[in-house]
Amino acid sequence: MRNSGTQAMREPTSRWRDLLSEYGSKLLLFARQQTRRQEDAEDILQEALVKLAKKVDQNTFVGGQEAWMPFLYTQIRREAIDLGRRNDRRKKREDIVVEDEQRQTGGEDAWFESAGYDEERRGMLEDALKELPKKFSEVIVMKVWGGRTFAGIGEILGISMNTVASRYRYGIEALRKRLTGARIRGDL
Amino acid sequence: MDSDLKRFEAELERLSPRSLPEGLISRMEAAMEGWEEVSEQVSGEINKVVPFPPRMDEEDEEDREAHRGGSWWAAAACVALLGAVAAMVITADLESNSADRSVATVVKPEAVRSVEFAPQSAKRMILDASDQNVIMGNGSQPMRLMRLNYVDRVVFRNAAGEEVHLEVPSVNYRLVPVPTD
Numbered sequence: 001m002r003n004s005g006t007q008a009m010r011e012p013t014s015r016w017r018d019l020l021s022e023y024g025s026k027l028l029l030f031a032r033q034q035t036r037r038q039e040d041a042e043d044i045l046q047e048a049l050v051k052l053a054k055k056v057d058q059n060t061f062v063g064g065q066e067a068w069m070p071f072l073y074t075q076i077r078r079e080a081i082d083l084g085r086r087n088d089r090r091k092k093r094e095d096i097v098v099e100d101e102q103r104q105t106g107g108e109d110a111w112f113e114s115a116g117y118d119e120e121r122r123g124m125l126e127d128a129l130k131e132l133p134k135k136f137s138e139v140i141v142m143k144v145w146g147g148r149t150f151a152g153i154g155e156i157l158g159i160s161m162n163t164v165a166s167r168y169r170y171g172i173e174a175l176r177k178r179l180t181g182a183r184i185r186g187d188l
Numbered sequence: 189m190d191s192d193l194k195r196f197e198a199e200l201e202r203l204s205p206r207s208l209p210e211g212l213i214s215r216m217e218a219a220m221e222g223w224e225e226v227s228e229q230v231s232g233e234i235n236k237v238v239p240f241p242p243r244m245d246e247e248d249e250e251d252r253e254a255h256r257g258g259s260w261w262a263a264a265a266c267v268a269l270l271g272a273v274a275a276m277v278i279t280a281d282l283e284s285n286s287a288d289r290s291v292a293t294v295v296k297p298e299a300v301r302s303v304e305f306a307p308q309s310a311k312r313m314i315l316d317a318s319d320q321n322v323i324m325g326n327g328s329q330p331m332r333l334m335r336l337n338y339v340d341r342v343v344f345r346n347a348a349g350e351e352v353h354l355e356v357p358s359v360n361y362r363l364v365p366v367p368t369d
């Protein structure tokens with residue numbers, strides 16, 4: 001039996017709660033990597049989740065529950081592309097300003113938890129990940145923090161498993177070099 | 189992948205993505221549960237949109253004929269209405285303010301006559317000429333830049349012998365080859 005939106009707010013144990021609790025942070029991280037702003041990431045994640053819920057409720061979803069995550073990753077990516085197309089040049093300029101401000105203030109828009117990790121190194125890693133070309137960082141985010149396989153990522157991105165693997169290797173290597181460089185410069 | 193990279197990969201895995209705040213989970217949950225309401229809202233918004241009128245080629249011939257007839261009547265009605273309003277304004281103005289009578293006087297079309305002037309003579313006179321500079325091109329002949337101030341004078345005359353004199357000043361630059369030994 002479906003609940004309305006307001007009822008769902010009152011009942012914290014809806015059927016989607018487990019999915020959100022377990023995978024929400026991973027999906028939001030991927031959405032964050034695909035967009036410039038935290039708000040945009042939240043919006044595209046919501047759009048993707050709503051599309052999943054609609055398909056499941058209408059019995060038009062192809063595949064079982066194991067196909068939900070690949071669907072969500074694919075959908076988040078599509079929503080991000082659509083959002084990028086909708087944004088005009090003015091908004092992009094505003095986003096760059098916001099990004100610069102976020103870099104200066106730091107912390108408030110963190111992608112990762114600080115607990116259990118050296119704060120300075122976390123910041124450096126995060127910055128290095130943000131500066132990586134998107135085609136590398138999206139593979140790393142899906143593999144390391146999304147738990148996706150190379151084959152699964154290939155299906156989501158529409159590329160071969162070998163391409164995914166090489167992008168992952170180059171991306172990891174580039175990240176490591178950046179952090180090593182930071183250590184040599186004395187930033188760490 | 190070498191051992192350094194594997195160590196680095198393991199280090200990355202120790203990082204945890206930032207967890208979703210409770211408020212955001214509730215928002216997502218509500219959106220997922222209430223997707224039908226969202227769809228209804230969207231379709232409601234679409235219903236509010238006023239569509240563009242259909243193109244002429246989409247209408248059938250009968251409608252088009254009726255449309256054309258209607259537009260002629262509408263145009264005629266507009267002209268009549270404009271004439272009536274203009275007459276009322278001018279009349280009211282003439283009656284209320286005699287000082288403005290000359291302003292409000294309507295010139296009759298038959299009072300306007302066309303007068304034809306034909307050009308009788310045209311002259312170009314050099315008023316002034318000055319030497320500006322000598323220009324040396326790459327291996328080409330040197331040229332002197334001259335500035336010439338002209339005035340074009342044209343006289344028009346009509347059948348009654350009336351004349352209209354037109355003067356158009358202009359500036360012209362010319363390059364004159366400089367003789368060299």
